[in-house]
Amino acid sequence: NAGVTQTPKFQVLKTGQSMTLQCAQDMNHNSMYWYRQDPGMGLRLIYYSASEGTTDKGEVPNGYNVSRLNKREFSLRLESAAPSQTSVYFCATQLAGVSYNEQFFGPGTRLTVL
Amino acid sequence: RKEVEQDPGPFNVPEGATVAFNCTYSNSASQSFFWYRQDCRKEPKLLMSVYSSGNEDGRFTAQLNRASQYISLLIRDSKLSDSATYLCVVNKGTYKYIFGTGTRLKVLA
Numbered sequence: 001n002a003g004v005t006q007t008p009k010f011q012v013l014k015t016g017q018s019m020t021l022q023c024a025q026d027m028n029h030n031s032m033y034w035y036r037q038d039p040g041m042g043l044r045l046i047y048y049s050a051s052e053g054t055t056d057k058g059e060v061p062n063g064y065n066v067s068r069l070n071k072r073e074f075s076l077r078l079e080s081a082a083p084s085q086t087s088v089y090f091c092a093t094q095l096a097g098v099s100y101n102e103q104f105f106g107p108g109t110r111l112t113v114l
Numbered sequence: 115r116k117e118v119e120q121d122p123g124p125f126n127v128p129e130g131a132t133v134a135f136n137c138t139y140s141n142s143a144s145q146s147f148f149w150y151r152q153d154c155r156k157e158p159k160l161l162m163s164v165y166s167s168g169n170e171d172g173r174f175t176a177q178l179n180r181a182s183q184y185i186s187l188l189i190r191d192s193k194l195s196d197s198a199t200y201l202c203v204v205n206k207g208t209y210k211y212i213f214g215t216g217t218r219l220k221v222l223a
Contacts, residue, residue, distance in 0.1 A: 031209065042118065042201070042213030043158070050209055058210065090157055099146040099205040105157035 001026050004106035006091050012112045013081045021076040021109050023091030031094040032074040033103065034058075034066060036087040043090065049074055050097050081113045115140060120202050120214035128222050131192050135217045137202030138184045146205040147178055147185050151198045152216065158201055161187075192221045 007022045023032065030051045035043040045058030049068040063085060065077045078085060088110050092103040119138045127133045139147075147164035162169065164176040164185050175188040185204075189196055202214035 033209075035213075040215060042215045044213075045210060048209050056209070097208045099208055099211075100163060102148070102160045102163070103211070105159070107157050 003027060004091060004093055004104055006089075006106035006109050008109060009107065010110045012114065013078075014114050015082060017081050018077065018079050019081065019111075020078075021089055021091075021111075023074045023076070023106055024072050025091075025093045025104075025106075026072065027093055027095075027104060028071070029093040029095050029104070030071070031097045032068065033092040033094070034064075034074070034076045035090045035092065036060065036085075037090060037108075038087050046076065046089075081111075083113045085111065086113045087111060116214075117141060117206070117212045118202055118204050118214040120200075120217045122215060123218040124220050125217065126220045126222055127192050129192055129194060131221075132188065132190045133192060133219065134186055134188045135200055135202075135219075136184050136186050137204075137214055137217075138182075139202075139204045139212070140183065141204065141206055141212075142180075142183060144204045144206065146211075147176075148203040149174075149176060149185075149187050150201040150203055150213075152201055153198050158213075161200065189219075192219075194221050194223060197221045 033048045034046040047066040052071045091106040149161040150158040151161045152158045168177045173190045177186045199216040
């Protein structure tokens with residue numbers, strides 16, 4: 001089992017370009033999350049999907065959109081990338097939205113916006 | 115004030131030492147508490163959940179103090195492989211978690 005996979009691993013964009021970060025899980029988990037991690041800051045929630053067919057904003061949603069394509073896949077789209085979106089992006093999954101359940105993270109996507 | 119605060123370190127300790135980290139949180143309604151470990155340029159991985167009664171997993175002990183709103187992590191008999199950043203995580207609602215910035219530990223030979 002692959003667990004949680006993310007593609008691409010690395011990406012360099014120019015300001016204004018768009019791209020989609022992909023996340024897939026084979027853990028049969030209901031809930032999925034997108035976080036960003038910046039130096040000197042904790043992981044911050046961008047969007048989450050409590051279950052297939054639902055998505056909600058997190059702490060820092062501006063400039064991003066998401067799609068929960070099915071139970072396995074949750075994508076994050078940057079429509080017009082900005083240098084402030086340079087970060088490491090982590091996808092995470094959770095069995096159910098019960099707060100004491102562990103989150104499982106993918107390996108991350110390192111994005112640089114020039 | 116940050117919702118979750120950790121001393122960034124680094125904590126440099128010799129092999130075999132005991133080291134403790136604290137993490138304070140501001141939301142008194144939080145119910146779930148965790149310590150995650152993150153190696154350099156890797157994803158976070160759960161080290162242990164923190165229960166009200168405290169819990170132990172081998173060389174690791176976690177404690178929760180609700181009155182003072184902090185959680186702690188104690189590592190005994192430190193190994194070189196314990197070198198990592200330790201993230202304190204506290205829930206803020208069902209689907210929302212606040213991550214601390216992490217405490218960096220370096221175990222020295």
